[in-house]
Amino acid sequence: MSEPAVPYEPTERTVPTRSRERASYERELVHSILDEGYVCHLGFVRDGAPVVLPTLYGRIGERIYLHGSTGSRPLRMAGEQDPGLPVCVTVTHVDGLVLARSAFHHSLNYRSVVIHGTAHQVTDPEERSAALDALVDGVVPGRSADIRPANAKELAATAVLRLDLDEVSAKLRTGPSNDEPEDLALPHWAGVVPLTRGHGTPLPADDLDPAVTLPDYLKAL
Amino acid sequence: MSEPAVPYEPTERTVPTRSRERASYERELVHSILDEGYVCHLGFVRDGAPVVLPTLYGRIGERIYLHGSTGSRPLRMAGEQDPGLPVCVTVTHVDGLVLARSAFHHSLNYRSVVIHGTAHQVTDPEERSAALDALVDGVVPGRSADIRPANAKELAATAVLRLDLDEVSAKLRTGPSNDEPEDLALPHWAGVVPLTRGHGTPLPADDLDPAVTLPDYLKAL
Numbered sequence: 122m123s124e125p126a127v128p129y130e131p132t133e134r135t136v137p138t139r140s141r142e143r144a145s146y147e148r149e150l151v152h153s154i155l156d157e158g159y160v161c162h163l164g165f166v167r168d169g170a171p172v173v174l175p176t177l178y179g180r181i182g183e184r185i186y187l188h189g190s191t192g193s194r195p196l197r198m199a200g201e202q203d204p205g206l207p208v209c210v211t212v213t214h215v216d217g218l219v220l221a222r223s224a225f226h227h228s229l230n231y232r233s234v235v236i237h238g239t240a241h242q243v244t245d246p247e248e249r250s251a252a253l254d255a256l257v258d259g260v261v262p263g264r265s266a267d268i269r270p271a272n273a274k275e276l277a278a279t280a281v282l283r284l285d286l287d288e289v290s291a292k293l294r295t296g297p298s299n300d301e302p303e304d305l306a307l308p309h310w311a312g313v314v315p316l317t318r319g320h321g322t323p324l325p326a327d328d329l330d331p332a333v334t335l336p337d338y339l340k341a342l
Numbered sequence: 343m344s345e346p347a348v349p350y351e352p353t354e355r356t357v358p359t360r361s362r363e364r365a366s367y368e369r370e371l372v373h374s375i376l377d378e379g380y381v382c383h384l385g386f387v388r389d390g391a392p393v394v395l396p397t398l399y400g401r402i403g404e405r406i407y408l409h410g411s412t413g414s415r416p417l418r419m420a421g422e423q424d425p426g427l428p429v430c431v432t433v434t435h436v437d438g439l440v441l442a443r444s445a446f447h448h449s450l451n452y453r454s455v456v457i458h459g460t461a462h463q464v465t466d467p468e469e470r471s472a473a474l475d476a477l478v479d480g481v482v483p484g485r486s487a488d489i490r491p492a493n494a495k496e497l498a499a500t501a502v503l504r505l506d507l508d509e510v511s512a513k514l515r516t517g518p519s520n521d522e523p524e525d526l527a528l529p530h531w532a533g534v535v536p537l538t539r540g541h542g543t544p545l546p547a548d549d550l551d552p553a554v555t556l557p558d559y560l561k562a563l
Contacts, residue, residue: 139414166391169387209392210394225499227485268448268530300549311554314545316541
């Protein structure tokens with residue numbers, strides 16, 4: 122799938138009311154933020170009220186995919202509703218704590234992506250299969266080639282949703298604290314505390330055949 | 343504020359349609375999940391469509407507090423609307439990657455809290471001040487006592503929202519993969535990859551007075 126270099130078109134709801142300098146519509150940036158994560162927060166409206174649930178996502182080109190049990194609420198709702206389920210999908214990485222001399226200028230360094238749109242159930246078997254692989258490989262690159270694929274019964278129990286990257290924005294804050302000039306001499310430590318994320322040592326299942334060693338794609342994490 | 347040991351009362355929307363064994367209404371568990379984090383995903387409905395934004399929160403007893411510019415959309419909406427803004431606030435910690443022999447049984451170990459309710463603007467000066475301290479101390483315990491507090495102008499630019507912990511549930515998955523018995527002999531690595539989170543070395547601001555050393559509450563992170 123080609124990824125055109127033109128930015129996403131800002132819309133009324135993807136232009137923030139404030140801190141507009143933190144917003145970006147660059148595709149490469151949006152893709153990089155999405156590809157660094159795999160858990161999003163999916164928002165939808167049920168009986169007029171907002172619902173926000175954490176769920177896995179994977180990206181293929183200009184689409185993201187979500188999945189779940191065919192019995193879960195948003196998946197069911199996307200299937201029942203025509204034309205699809207209006208959603209907001211948000212992905213956030215928190216990179217650092219910004220400690221200023223004043224309470225007011227405390228902040229976080231972060232990168233987030235907000236996607237507005239309508240999620241549709243995917244019925245095409247090939248697209249479903251590619252989406253499920255993307256969901257697995259988004260968590261552990263290379264993993265989808267080293268597992269038993271879903272069988273017919275498992276596939277029948279799995280709903281896949283597609284959401285086009287169309288109405289999309291990134292928002293980010295980087296850099297040091299922005300203190301008031303008159304606060305600089307105050308005796309309070311100021312700076313940034315970076316936040317770290319990583320993978321610990323893999324713990325093999327108790328019933329893992331000892332002949333099965335840790336694959337390279339897990340060593341690479 | 344006392345914290346009664348009786349669990350939260352389940353409601354129709356806090357009982358999941360599936361994986362009910364993963365749901366919990368225990369206050370201590372909900373509080374511990376909330377207190378381990380400080381970034382939530384705030385969902386609300388705008389023009390009939392869902393919006394999900396990452397934002398800071400802090401807990402005091404059976405309430406959480408959010409804040410933002412008086413000009414930001416949800417804060418403005420909570421002030422304009424009577425009686426408040428219907429919201430869903432979700433906090434998620436991802437603890438591990440669960441790698442099964444089959445694609446279908448791949449999962450994540452996680453702990454999340456979902457709060458449904460109506461957010462109200464806080465106008466009482468003492469409650470606002472306590473909430474803002476809780477927001478700062480939720481990120482760095484002890485920090486609120488070592489900064490310049492907000493002045494009148496800054497306070498006037500800051501809106502604070504209160505959300506009662508009333509309709510609340512936790513959801514969590516722990517432990518190893520749940521493989522199908524017939525998959526156990528497959529030659530695929532299975533187990534859990536723990537995820538780690540931490541704080542890196544604090545980076546002092548370029549203009550920090552060299553006489554200001556790193557405080558103990560930051561060394562303790």
